[in-house]
Amino acid sequence: MSLGGEQFGGRASLTRQISDDIRARILAKEWAPGEKINSEAELAEKYKVSRVTVRTALKTLEYQGLLDIRHGSGTYVNDFGRAIPTGLHELRSMSETIREMGYSPSMEFKVSEIRNASEKEMEKLQLDLPEQVLYLERAVLADGKPVAFSYDTISISSLSEAVVEQMKSGSVFASLDTINSRPIRALAELNAVISKEIGWGPDRPKNDLFLLLEQVHYSGEGDPMMYSKTYFIEGRFQFLILRTR
Amino acid sequence: MSLGGEQFGGRASLTRQISDDIRARILAKEWAPGEKINSEAELAEKYKVSRVTVRTALKTLEYQGLLDIRHGSGTYVNDFGRAIPTGLHELRSMSETIREMGYSPSMEFKVSEIRNASEKEMEKLQLDLPEQVLYLERAVLADGKPVAFSYDTISISSLSEAVVEQMKSGSVFASLDTINSRPIRALAELNAVISKEIGWGPDRPKNDLFLLLEQVHYSGEGDPMMYSKTYFIEGRFQFLILRTR
DNA sequence: GGCTGAAAGTTGTAGGACAACTATTGACTA
DNA sequence: TAGTCAATAGTTGTCCTACAACTTTCAGCC
Structure with missing residues (x-):
C-alpha cells in the first residue's frame, strides 16, 4: 500500500x-x-x-x-446527496474544492499587478511600511461558468521574483507549493453582501447578491501571507455544512 | 477533579x-x-x-x-481577538452560542402554533402524510437586541404534549434535553438572502439583507426532527471561522 | 558573544490488552 | 409460528507502557 x-x-x-x-x-x-x-x-x-x-x-x-x-x-x-460538505473549516484552494465537487476548475484573470499596499491591506498583512504587494482580481470558474469573484492581495517581500511571476497567471497555492510555503491557517469571516461594484462580465448576477468570504492566510510561522475577499455568487455555489455534536 | x-x-x-x-x-x-x-x-x-x-x-x-x-x-x-469562532461545524443551540460569545441570549416569540405541515415541510421532515407540526417564528436576541429571525418547524408526532407545550414558549433544545433526545446532527446550507418578507419590529434591517442558515436536524436514529431557517441580520452576528490544514 | 551539543520536555506512533457497546445467531418459550 | 432471551462474535472506546520525533533550554566551549 x-x-x-x-x-x-x-x-x-x-x-x-x-x-x-x-x-x-x-x-x-x-x-x-x-x-x-x-x-x-x-x-x-x-x-x-x-x-x-x-x-x-x-x-x-x-x-x-x-x-x-x-x-x-x-x-x-455519511450520506450527503450529490454535494460534498464544503469544508469551511479545512483550508483548501478554491480549485481543489471545486474539483472535489466534481467540476472542472479554472481561473480568469482580470487584474494582475504589483503596486503599493493600501492602508487596509497594510493592516491586514501587518505591514509597517507601504511595501509592494501583488494584487489580483480573478473570476473563479467551475465547468467554465463563474461561481465567484476573488480579490487577493499577496505579500511578496519574502518571495522570489520567479514565484511572483508564476502567481500572476497561475494558481497562487500551487506556486507557493513549489517553495513549500503554503499557508497553514486562515481566519475567515462570512458576510452577506449586496453590491454593484463586485464582479464583471455577462454572468455577473443581476441581483448584486454575494456571499463574501473575507480571510487572512497565515504561514506556519504565524505571519500573514495573503488577504483575500472571495465573493461567491449566491445560488451558484452550495455551501453545505454537516454539523455534529 | x-x-x-x-x-x-x-x-x-x-x-x-x-x-x-x-x-x-x-x-x-x-x-x-x-x-x-x-x-x-x-x-x-x-x-x-x-x-x-x-x-x-x-x-x-x-x-x-x-x-x-x-x-x-x-x-x-489560539488567539482570535475578542470573537469566538462561531463553530458552524458544532451543533449548538443559538442560545449557547450567544452565551459563549459573552452576550445574554433571549427569545421573543411572534408565532407559536400547531398546524398541518406544508408540502415543503413534509419533504424536509420526510413525512408521508401532512401530520401536525409545531411552527415557531422567533426573534433571537443578544443583550436584548435582535441578531436573527428564526422560522422553525418541529415534528411532534413522537413527542409528549407536555414537551410540546414547553417548546411553545421556551428553548426547543432545552425541552428536548428533558427527554434526552436532542438532535445530534444537522445538514445545513448557507445562503445570502435579500427579502422584505423576513423579520419584524423596529430593529429589522432596512437593507433587507440576511445570511440564511437553512438546516434539518436529525435524531440519533437518523430521523428528521426539525427544519429551521435562521436569518442572521447581516452585520449583527460575526461568523468567524478558523480554517486549518 | 556566539556556536555546539547534550539534556529535558512535549507530542506522535506502536503494540497489546481489556471494557463497553452493537448486531447476529440460535435456543427456548408461549 | 412468533416472540423473547441469552450467548457470541465483531467493533469502537479506553488504558498502559514504551519509544520515536521534534522543540526548547542551557551549560560548556571556542
Missing part, C-alpha cells in the same frame, strides 16, 4: 497521510454512502500503522463530516 | 466530557490567548484518564479552532 504523502520536503504526519488517502477514497466512491468501511484493525494492518494512527485519521474525517463512527458497530460513510 | 458530564440519562463519552470541560476552561480565559496549556501527561493525571483520551479531546478542540497542537513543543490556546 503506497501512500505518496509528503508532496515536497516537508513531511506530513502519518496520520495526515492516511486521513488524506481515506478522504480521497471516500470521494472516489470506493464505498457507497451509508456503507460500513473497513474496521480500524483492518485499516491499521493494510496501511501498516498502529490502530492509534488510524483512529486519529478517522476522527479527523468524522469532524469533516465525511464519516460517522459508531461505538460497537463500525464506521460508516 | 469533578466533571459533571452526563447531564441526564445519556452518558457522554469520557473524551467528550473532557473536551467540553477544557473548552469551557478556555472560554473562561483560564489561559491567555497564545499561552501554552498543561501537557497531555499532566492533564491525563489531573482528569484521571489515559493520555489517549486527553489527546482525542484536545484534537477535537484543535479542529474547532480553539487550540494549536505543536509537535515537540506543546499545546497553545
Whole structure:
C-alpha cells in the first residue's frame, strides 16, 4: 500500500497521510454512502500503522463530516446527496474544492499587478511600511461558468521574483507549493453582501447578491501571507455544512 | 477533579466530557490567548484518564479552532481577538452560542402554533402524510437586541404534549434535553438572502439583507426532527471561522 | 558573544490488552 | 409460528507502557 504523502520536503504526519488517502477514497466512491468501511484493525494492518494512527485519521474525517463512527458497530460513510460538505473549516484552494465537487476548475484573470499596499491591506498583512504587494482580481470558474469573484492581495517581500511571476497567471497555492510555503491557517469571516461594484462580465448576477468570504492566510510561522475577499455568487455555489455534536 | 458530564440519562463519552470541560476552561480565559496549556501527561493525571483520551479531546478542540497542537513543543490556546469562532461545524443551540460569545441570549416569540405541515415541510421532515407540526417564528436576541429571525418547524408526532407545550414558549433544545433526545446532527446550507418578507419590529434591517442558515436536524436514529431557517441580520452576528490544514 | 551539543520536555506512533457497546445467531418459550 | 432471551462474535472506546520525533533550554566551549 503506497501512500505518496509528503508532496515536497516537508513531511506530513502519518496520520495526515492516511486521513488524506481515506478522504480521497471516500470521494472516489470506493464505498457507497451509508456503507460500513473497513474496521480500524483492518485499516491499521493494510496501511501498516498502529490502530492509534488510524483512529486519529478517522476522527479527523468524522469532524469533516465525511464519516460517522459508531461505538460497537463500525464506521460508516455519511450520506450527503450529490454535494460534498464544503469544508469551511479545512483550508483548501478554491480549485481543489471545486474539483472535489466534481467540476472542472479554472481561473480568469482580470487584474494582475504589483503596486503599493493600501492602508487596509497594510493592516491586514501587518505591514509597517507601504511595501509592494501583488494584487489580483480573478473570476473563479467551475465547468467554465463563474461561481465567484476573488480579490487577493499577496505579500511578496519574502518571495522570489520567479514565484511572483508564476502567481500572476497561475494558481497562487500551487506556486507557493513549489517553495513549500503554503499557508497553514486562515481566519475567515462570512458576510452577506449586496453590491454593484463586485464582479464583471455577462454572468455577473443581476441581483448584486454575494456571499463574501473575507480571510487572512497565515504561514506556519504565524505571519500573514495573503488577504483575500472571495465573493461567491449566491445560488451558484452550495455551501453545505454537516454539523455534529 | 469533578466533571459533571452526563447531564441526564445519556452518558457522554469520557473524551467528550473532557473536551467540553477544557473548552469551557478556555472560554473562561483560564489561559491567555497564545499561552501554552498543561501537557497531555499532566492533564491525563489531573482528569484521571489515559493520555489517549486527553489527546482525542484536545484534537477535537484543535479542529474547532480553539487550540494549536505543536509537535515537540506543546499545546497553545489560539488567539482570535475578542470573537469566538462561531463553530458552524458544532451543533449548538443559538442560545449557547450567544452565551459563549459573552452576550445574554433571549427569545421573543411572534408565532407559536400547531398546524398541518406544508408540502415543503413534509419533504424536509420526510413525512408521508401532512401530520401536525409545531411552527415557531422567533426573534433571537443578544443583550436584548435582535441578531436573527428564526422560522422553525418541529415534528411532534413522537413527542409528549407536555414537551410540546414547553417548546411553545421556551428553548426547543432545552425541552428536548428533558427527554434526552436532542438532535445530534444537522445538514445545513448557507445562503445570502435579500427579502422584505423576513423579520419584524423596529430593529429589522432596512437593507433587507440576511445570511440564511437553512438546516434539518436529525435524531440519533437518523430521523428528521426539525427544519429551521435562521436569518442572521447581516452585520449583527460575526461568523468567524478558523480554517486549518 | 556566539556556536555546539547534550539534556529535558512535549507530542506522535506502536503494540497489546481489556471494557463497553452493537448486531447476529440460535435456543427456548408461549 | 412468533416472540423473547441469552450467548457470541465483531467493533469502537479506553488504558498502559514504551519509544520515536521534534522543540526548547542551557551549560560548556571556542
